[in-house]
Amino acid sequence: MIRYNLTCDQGHAFDSWFASAAAYDRLAAAGHVACPECGSSKVAKALMAPSVVARPDRSLTAPRDPREAALAELRARIEAESDYVGLSFAAEARAMHEGRAPERAIHGEAKLEDARRLIEDGVPVAPLPFLPARKAN
Template identity: 60%
Template sequence: MIRYALKCDQGHAFESWFKSAEAFDALLAGGHVGCVICGSSQVKKALMAPAVRPARKADSAEPAATPGALTQPASPAEEALAEMRRKIEESSDYVGDDFAREARAMHNGEAPERAIHGEARLDEARALLEDGVPVMPLPFAPKRRTN
């Protein structure tokens, strides 16, 4: 796996992981790499610093930030997404990979209705929609699955 710092034509900076340099090039050429903030497919690699571990006995005044972690939202759009995420996570139950089963059980009256969020494969989500189960994708990955 390889992590690239990326930048879109709108100036948004973000990072993403790819299977290999060749996989990144193929996805980029196919228009499958998009800005996580605005969705632009005009993306290029940004200047990256090498990841160097500090010496074992190096004293650090403050802990190092997790690579790729967002600290402060850099734009109003990022602030809105961060607020949306906070509200969703506060007001719903995370059901993980059981999302499709839980959503279907609630729709069929087999489980009490409640707000949930989680993960579903594309075929599971499509089947839920075809059966009239109201679902929608979220514009962020669950915290439990982020790197």
């Protein structure tokens, strides 16, 4: 994950998280990155300094602050208590909502437009604050 400080053409400053620099570039080029204040999709990365903290007393894999620990705990709980359905998330969520599939806790991935349609149709979904670990067999 990468966080960028952004500004819109109206001068509003905000920040947002992206899966990668390439993900930001794709989303911005498609007009999917918008200012939360005015809705403008004419957005550019602002100048920013990296936030690097050297802590020899901590492992690189250990959470560095309480928020990271809470996020790691949330991820573990979601992965333990729900089924990963991968890219079938939108279809599975809709099938459960319409009674065509048994209800259960699921997590997975959906295209932005598919997620919008689910929300517009009243299907209860929420974005996760992390990318799911892809499972392969």
